[in-house]
Amino acid sequence: MTFIKYLKDRLLIVIGWLILSLLMVFMVWLTPGLNHFWDNISYLLVLQLFLIFVFFVIDYSRRQKWYKALAHQTDSHLQHFVEVASTNEEQLVQEYINQQVREHHLMLEQLLDSQKDQKDYMDSWIHEIKVPLAAVDLILNAIEFDIPDEKFVSLQNEIQKIDEYVEQVLYYSRSDEFVNDYLIQEYSLKKIIQPIIRSQANYFIQKNLQLSLSEEDAKVLTDAKWIEFIFRQLLSNAIKYTPNQGNIDIKIVTKSSGTSLILEDNGIGIPAEDLGRIFDKGFTGENGRKAQQHSTGIGLYLAKTLANKLGVMLTAESQAGMGTKMTLFFPRLDFYHEER
CATH class of the missing domain: 1.10.287 (Helix Hairpins)
Known part of the structure; x- marks a missing residue:
């Protein structure tokens, strides 16, 4: 608390002092036979003003420890007890705060x-x-x-x-x-995703989907188990929202800045108003609310959350009726050091 705020809180005391001072001036003015009236009154008023100012400064300095304790309590979100009260009023507030803690x-x-x-x-x-x-x-x-x-x-x-x-x-x-x-090691991306693709073979057969997997491969530093889960969520979504006889393309693209694992389908796509929220927890969107493609709104949220924790960028590009493109970008760590 600043000194100005402290004085504002004691405005009644200041007003009371002014009223008493005016009464004193009035009473002295009524007293007959006083010489040098205004000189004496001015001296008394200045002396009183000085004394009350000193009183406020001393009281404010004494209370500073209390104010700091309250401010620390606000910042710490009720994590610590207050033990610095010195007056009965402060003791009452301190007891209430400690009970809340x-x-x-x-x-x-x-x-x-x-x-x-x-x-x-x-x-x-x-x-x-x-x-x-x-x-x-x-x-x-x-x-x-x-x-x-x-x-x-x-x-x-x-x-x-x-x-x-x-x-x-x-x-x-x-x-x-x-x-x-988690365990970060160097893995072949193809070795991570191929078992996931094979596990979805029945769905490809059932919907007569065409799968295209690029011949390129790349090694990335990551945790295989978590990437398997993330890729499974992306592939399951691609299968779910791609109509019969549709196409799913999987590509691995390596650049100087890192490696991208791209999964693209020609399914129903994502409406523009939903695209920015597909990674939000519990968000199902227009497509997810359809009975034939029921969604929980958890899969992509988990995929995004885990990707962020792995330092992998998961992004989505889509247009309604034009398919969806999901990209997992694995940055090359030494690229950032070279940029610096």
Whole structure:
């Protein structure tokens, strides 16, 4: 708090002093037989003004420690207790603030415990659900020749969808602990993405999609597991929003500044008003609200979040009815040092 603000808070005291001073002048003026009236009054008023100014300066200096403690409490968002009160008024305020701090700490602990319990439950659920999923897959493979091929492929695709949604939940729950679960090494991009492409083979066959994969390859510094997840989200979206007999092109382009992994389709595209929000958490957009292409709004959000944590740039280009182009850009680290 500044000295001017301090004086404004004590405006009533100043006004009271002025009123008392005027009363004193009036009473002295009524007293008969006083010599040098105005000289004496001027001296008294100046002396009073000096004394009250000194009083305010001393009081302000004494309260500065209190004001700083309150300002620090505001900046720290109720993280620390206040222990500098010296007057009864300050003690009252200090007691109230410290009570708020205690309640804040208690609520924060309860929230953290609740989040930990929720995360532990999610991790347990994810691992538990994988057991019946694997069992269903084994049963389906056992009866492969007892049901029509079309039904077998359809059931296999549905099981894979469930597995992908479970994986999405797993990565979502671990996204806050990314720093504890990554390993940066040099990987071949093709070796990372080819297993993902093969895992989606049934969808390509079912929708009669044409896949074009460039012959170029490149090595990048990244974490393979997280890139696999990101690429799977992008490829799943491309398959979902590309009509039957559509095309999906995957290219790897290397430049001096880094390597780009480009996934382009000729699907329904993204409306201009939605393009800037597709990476927002929970955003489904016009396309995602359609029944045949139901979207949760989590996949691209996770892909963008994890890409940022890996230092990879994920961008999107699209026009409604003209397809979509998703680009993962892996910067070459020494490029930035050369630029400097």
